[in-house]
Amino acid sequence: MIAEERIEKLAKLAKEAGVSGEDVRAKRYVHLARKIAQRHRLKFPTELKRFTCSKCSAYLIPGRNARFRTNNKCVVISCECGACHRYPYKKRSRKMKDGKKI
Secondary structure, three states, rough: OHHHHHHHHHHHHHHHHHHHHHHHHHHHHHHHHHHHHHHOOOOOOHHHHHHHHHOOOOEEEOOOEEEEEEOOOOOOOOOOOOOEEEOOOOOOOOHHHHHOOO
């Protein structure tokens, strides 16, 4: 679908703009991708959802404009605008060399 391709392209452009320090341009790309997803009733991609702030539409880069921390059960992402997002994760079990669990 054309809308999905456009969202993927905007996500790529937002990442490139965010890494190069063009925060205003990255925000605009994220905002446009979110509007396209809403207009066509598409699910916002998980990769883009985890690295964008839903409050200010900033592309989050660890150490530059966002803080990523892990707790026992979740990842806490704090944006410079003050918004916090939490995502659960499962811990991986350690395995031995032959593939059996410890």
